[in-house]
Amino acid sequence: MQYIPNIIFAILLAFAGIFFAKNVKKLIRNIKLGKDLNRSDRKSERWKNMTMLALGQSKMTKRPIAGLLHIVVYVGFIIINIEVLEIILDGLLGTHRIFSPLGKMYNFLIGTFEILAFMVLFSVIVFWIRRQILKIPRFWNKEMKSWAKNDALYILYFEMVLMSLFLLMNAADYNLQQLNAEHYTHAGSFPVSQYLAPMLSGLSQGSLILIERSAWWLHIIGIFIFLNYLYYSKHLHILLAFPNTYYANLEAKGKFTNDKNVTTEVKMMLDPNADPYAMPEEPAEGEVPEKFGASDIFDLNWTNILNAYTCTECGRCTSVCPANITGKELSPRAIMMKTRDRVEEVGKNIDTNGSFKDDQKQLLNDYITPEELWACTSCNACVEECPINISPLDIIMQMRQYLVMEQSAAPQELNMMMTNIENNGAPWQYNQMDRLNWKDE
Amino acid sequence: MNVPTMAEMMAQGKQPEVLFWVGCAGSFDDRAKKITKAFVKILNNANVSFAVLGTEESCSGDPAKRAGNEFLFQMQAMTNIEILNAYEVKKIVTACPHCFNTIKNEYPELGGKYQVMHHTQFLKSLLDEGKITVSGGSYKGKKITFHDPCYLGRANSVYEAPRELLKKLEVELVEMKRCKTNGLCCGAGGAQMFKDAEKGDKEINVERTEEALELKPKIIATGCPFCNTMMTDGVKAKNSEENTEVLDIAEMIANASDL
Ligand code: SF4
Ligand code: SF4
Numbered sequence: 099m100q101y102i103p104n105i106i107f108a109i110l111l112a113f114a115g116i117f118f119a120k121n122v123k124k125l126i127r128n129i130k131l132g133k134d135l136n137r138s139d140r141k142s143e144r145w146k147n148m149t150m151l152a153l154g155q156s157k158m159t160k161r162p163i164a165g166l167l168h169i170v171v172y173v174g175f176i177i178i179n180i181e182v183l184e185i186i187l188d189g190l191l192g193t194h195r196i197f198s199p200l201g202k203m204y205n206f207l208i209g210t211f212e213i214l215a216f217m218v219l220f221s222v223i224v225f226w227i228r229r230q231i232l233k234i235p236r237f238w239n240k241e242m243k244s245w246a247k248n249d250a251l252y253i254l255y256f257e258m259v260l261m262s263l264f265l266l267m268n269a270a271d272y273n274l275q276q277l278n279a280e281h282y283t284h285a286g287s288f289p290v291s292q293y294l295a296p297m298l299s300g301l302s303q304g305s306l307i308l309i310e311r312s313a314w315w316l317h318i319i320g321i322f323i324f325l326n327y328l329y330y331s332k333h334l335h336i337l338l339a340f341p342n343t344y345y346a347n348l349e350a351k352g353k354f355t356n357d358k359n360v361t362t363e364v365k366m367m368l369d370p371n372a373d374p375y376a377m378p379e380e381p382a383e384g385e386v387p388e389k390f391g392a393s394d395i396f397d398l399n400w401t402n403i404l405n406a407y408t409c410t411e412c413g414r415c416t417s418v419c420p421a422n423i424t425g426k427e428l429s430p431r432a433i434m435m436k437t438r439d440r441v442e443e444v445g446k447n448i449d450t451n452g453s454f455k456d457d458q459k460q461l462l463n464d465y466i467t468p469e470e471l472w473a474c475t476s477c478n479a480c481v482e483e484c485p486i487n488i489s490p491l492d493i494i495m496q497m498r499q500y501l502v503m504e505q506s507a508a509p510q511e512l513n514m515m516m517t518n519i520e521n522n523g524a525p526w527q528y529n530q531m532d533r534l535n536w537k538d539e
Numbered sequence: 540m541n542v543p544t545m546a547e548m549m550a551q552g553k554q555p556e557v558l559f560w561v562g563c564a565g566s567f568d569d570r571a572k573k574i575t576k577a578f579v580k581i582l583n584n585a586n587v588s589f590a591v592l593g594t595e596e597s598c599s600g601d602p603a604k605r606a607g608n609e610f611l612f613q614m615q616a617m618t619n620i621e622i623l624n625a626y627e628v629k630k631i632v633t634a635c636p637h638c639f640n641t642i643k644n645e646y647p648e649l650g651g652k653y654q655v656m657h658h659t660q661f662l663k664s665l666l667d668e669g670k671i672t673v674s675g676g677s678y679k680g681k682k683i684t685f686h687d688p689c690y691l692g693r694a695n696s697v698y699e700a701p702r703e704l705l706k707k708l709e710v711e712l713v714e715m716k717r718c719k720t721n722g723l724c725c726g727a728g729g730a731q732m733f734k735d736a737e738k739g740d741k742e743i744n745v746e747r748t749e750e751a752l753e754l755k756p757k758i759i760a761t762g763c764p765f766c767n768t769m770m771t772d773g774v775k776a777k778n779s780e781e782n783t784e785v786l787d788i789a790e791m792i793a794n795a796s797d798l
Binding site for chain 1: 540542544561563565566567568572575576591593594596597598600602603604605606607608609610611613614615617618621640643644645648649689690693694695696717720721722723724726727728729730731732733734735736737738739740741742743746747
């Protein structure tokens, strides 16, 4: 009988672990739906980037209030996880406060966790106020509806509940220690929960144990749920911010990729020795001819998809986008969210059918419209602003390439501009022979 | 105006130190031509050995690439690279941040490896080498704000060269709230210059000009022919031509030295 809690705990832990591992596998599979791109170079720069941006959150404080509060929640999250280790061991072994023999060190740790928990609780409440009462505009753009909006709030509520449970648990424990209850070793220091303790002081030992145990169980079950909620949430950034900043683009922001396939074709066209009447090579049987640009997530590269899963939907990018500021359809955050939605849809399709079955849909038009794509000035403000190095611009440019090179669907004025470049080497209708006329004007 | 071409130089068996890449706007746009001439005046005055490609220059391909036409871009790039390499060009200076960015970052992979400088960087280096002197002249003490071109600033992290030149002009430099890494685009990049904007509730250049005009500057300084056009149009749209002028830094330097 006495082992029943241990067994239940072990089963819960195993379920949480297996479910999480399954989701991670799915995540990796989905990211790999994107095209190959080599980002294994410049390792030391990459480590540095990751340390600064993900671990050190160096870009977050560009907006000081949100940045500092976020750091509190982040540090709290990481450090309080040491406590989770103790909870898991206690759960499996049926012990109570297994680390308590650490003595002074233990008291210090528990004290720190409490203070952090309190600060996290405070920060999360401020976050909620910023969203719901101050209604900071970037949280109220039109893409922040239904799931996107709720997801953000759920997590805030979740954190509030988890932190409160932790403090409540300690408050009950503190009382039990005062009563010299069996099992409840005198350990820990309770800089925050000692103030909650008097609220519980009139209760019987039995009720206190009930409260302490309930809070303990709810707290750890909550953590298991949270772990498995991540995959469906923008909070995946907690994990993915690290690989995302590691694999981020390190080149100058103005340098856009040169399409290698185009290079090969252009070289052939410009080669005076090439036979102008030679037939282009027929693609071999079953081989899909190379497509230019991107119309669906399969055409993007894997870092674009990693970006989409990592996006925290904070809207910093959108709040600095010149197109969005002036009321255009384009929102760089929405580009990332729509990409993720489409990847998820494709992933589910694969889950159901074993492999991807054409669903008559694609990222272009069904999710992202040409109107959005053509509004971008390629100014890189979104890329600069993103605290975790996401590039909405990279996706926009690849999709423009598809529109122009595969569909000849550029706006009419741009077609004229391109015809001019082709015919007279300038975007306007001037003769190349007049290029030096300014000298004598 | 003394503007030697590479072909002429080659015929005389000479190799200039630097190629001045004029760019399409600098060659054809009436407003931008003034910037081109101002820059050439400074080069001549400093006895810089330079040449242009003249009729052998063609669009760098930037607007095609940003519009999504990778084919046309690479055609332009490779044709240009062939000519540049034939003249054994080593160093290029241009007054257009778009040409600057493309040639600097996107040409090397296609076989065009040069040292590329924006004209503000080049002018700064002339100043450091003592080949030119810059002093305030009529700009001394005037309130001036600088609009960062996206393809110079964020795209290539050049923020200081233009500002140091402005300091030498002894102006009162006031910064807009959105400056340097946070600078707001003028609305012309990404081939937007050549099309109408998408449906929205404001033009980007008006948004940006309003921000600049809030500071009540005598001059909005830029380092890009497209920003120049956009901001000039913005100033007109706000009926502020009487109070505020839009000038390229090269023009200011040439004017200050009465060139
Ligand atoms: S690059 Fe495009 S999407 Fe990003 S901020 Fe600029 S205009 Fe907006
Ligand atoms: S792309 Fe970056 S800045 Fe934009 S919403 Fe996502 S995380 Fe925030």
